Amino acid sequence: MITRPTSEEIASWLRETDEERLSELFEHADAIRRERVGDTVHLRGLIEISNRCSRDCHYCGIRRSNTSVQRYLMSVSEIVECAVTAEKEFGYGTVVLQAGEGPGVDSERVTRIVEGIAEKTSLAIALSLGERKRSELLRWKNAGADRYLLRIETTNAELFRRIHPADTPHARDRMAVLADLRELGYEVGSGVLIGLPGQTYDDLANDLDTFARIDLDMIGCGPFIPSPGSPLADASEREKLRIAMGCREADQVPATNLMTYKVVALARLVCPDSNIPTTTAVATLGGKEGRETGLQRGGNVLMPNLTPEEYRRLYVIYPNKASSLDSPEATHRGVVEMLEAMGRPAGFSRGDSRKFLAREGA
Numbered sequence: 001m002i003t004r005p006t007s008e009e010i011a012s013w014l015r016e017t018d019e020e021r022l023s024e025l026f027e028h029a030d031a032i033r034r035e036r037v038g039d040t041v042h043l044r045g046l047i048e049i050s051n052r053c054s055r056d057c058h059y060c061g062i063r064r065s066n067t068s069v070q071r072y073l074m075s076v077s078e079i080v081e082c083a084v085t086a087e088k089e090f091g092y093g094t095v096v097l098q099a100g101e102g103p104g105v106d107s108e109r110v111t112r113i114v115e116g117i118a119e120k121t122s123l124a125i126a127l128s129l130g131e132r133k134r135s136e137l138l139r140w141k142n143a144g145a146d147r148y149l150l151r152i153e154t155t156n157a158e159l160f161r162r163i164h165p166a167d168t169p170h171a172r173d174r175m176a177v178l179a180d181l182r183e184l185g186y187e188v189g190s191g192v193l194i195g196l197p198g199q200t201y202d203d204l205a206n207d208l209d210t211f212a213r214i215d216l217d218m219i220g221c222g223p224f225i226p227s228p229g230s231p232l233a234d235a236s237e238r239e240k241l242r243i244a245m246g247c248r249e250a251d252q253v254p255a256t257n258l259m260t261y262k263v264v265a266l267a268r269l270v271c272p273d274s275n276i277p278t279t280t281a282v283a284t285l286g287g288k289e290g291r292e293t294g295l296q297r298g299g300n301v302l303m304p305n306l307t308p309e310e311y312r313r314l315y316v317i318y319p320n321k322a323s324s325l326d327s328p329e330a331t332h333r334g335v336v337e338m339l340e341a342m343g344r345p346a347g348f349s350r351g352d353s354r355k356f357l358a359r360e361g362a
């Protein structure tokens with residue numbers, strides 16, 4: 001029987017290769033998931049509202065220096081329309097609005113979007129709009145936003161600094177943003193990339209410790225996928241970063257789904273009441289099976305992409321992104337059929353995190 005793992009145990013699980021031992025970990029995470037958050041897989045309709053971005057993150061396909069990207073900004077009414085469809089046609093209880101930190105995705109516009117959705121639907125509204133000022137986060141909360149997702153990407157401060165040029169005036173420390181979100185009463189989600197060049201097993205163990213320490217409501221992690229149009233697309237650049245970080249080859253975390261499943265399982269053990277999605281990056285590397293596997297190893301959330309086709313094909317943070325060519329209807333249907341086949345009920349309610357509800361005394 002595996003109990004809640006210590007930091008040392010986490011580090012050793014991350015290096016575990018024995019299949020039998022790993023099945024034990026995965027089965028345990030699945031049992032804890034069932035016991036703590038049940039069988040329901042909560043569905044969140046994802047709307048990628050703009051791919052404009054003023055940041056230049058070294059891993060990301062929609063970074064500002066990638067001039068080959070055709071940029072878009074959905075109109076307020078288009079976004080509200082998508083949210084209404086998510087609720088009325090597909091029956092969702094939550095939408096997630098995601099964008100780059102782009103011009104146009106400003107305080108005023110997001111406020112109007114949130115107000116529009118709050119007025120026309122009873123959806124829970126989650127935002128994933130990057131490093132924002134406390135005053136903006138407050139304004140959006142007051143307008144009706146419920147949740148916020150901002151990955152810390154890695155807890156290794158030097159690695160973070162090397163891949164995130166802080167060359168825009170609004171750059172903010174992500175831990176400080178998460179603390180603000182928490183104080184403002186948001187349900188707070190974060191997570192990391194798995195297998196960034198120079199990321200060690202100890203770094204990843206530290207990431208997991210941090211999830212527990214900052215008491216996250218939601219934890220979303222996915223493998224790093226080299227993205228054309230970004231510096232880390234280039235194998236020699238990845239190698240340079242690993243060496244500059246002083247990371248030995250033997251300590252480098254692989255950017256695989258297996259490693260991501262280990263993180264999902266361990267996240268379930270250290271944060272048993274949190275909502276944990278199988279992310280699009282996992283589905284990208286592993287297809288339908290990848291998505292299913294994440295849900296059998298600790299995950300309890302999926303975020304089907306409901307962005308209109310004309311826009312989703314332009315939101316290319318990394319290549320071959322799962323469902324990037326499907327329609328919202330097809331994406332939704334695919335997910336529902338998959339869950340039916342797995343015998344897991346699809347969650348159409350708000351699906352608030354148990355942790356958050358306990359904190360709010362609900």
Ligand code: 5AD
Nearest residue numbers: 059060151223224225227281317318
């Ligand atoms: N591979 C995998 N995930 C990526 N993200 C950005 N670029 C990549 C990539 N190349 C993730 C980041 C970000 C989220 C919205 O997408 O973790 O927080």
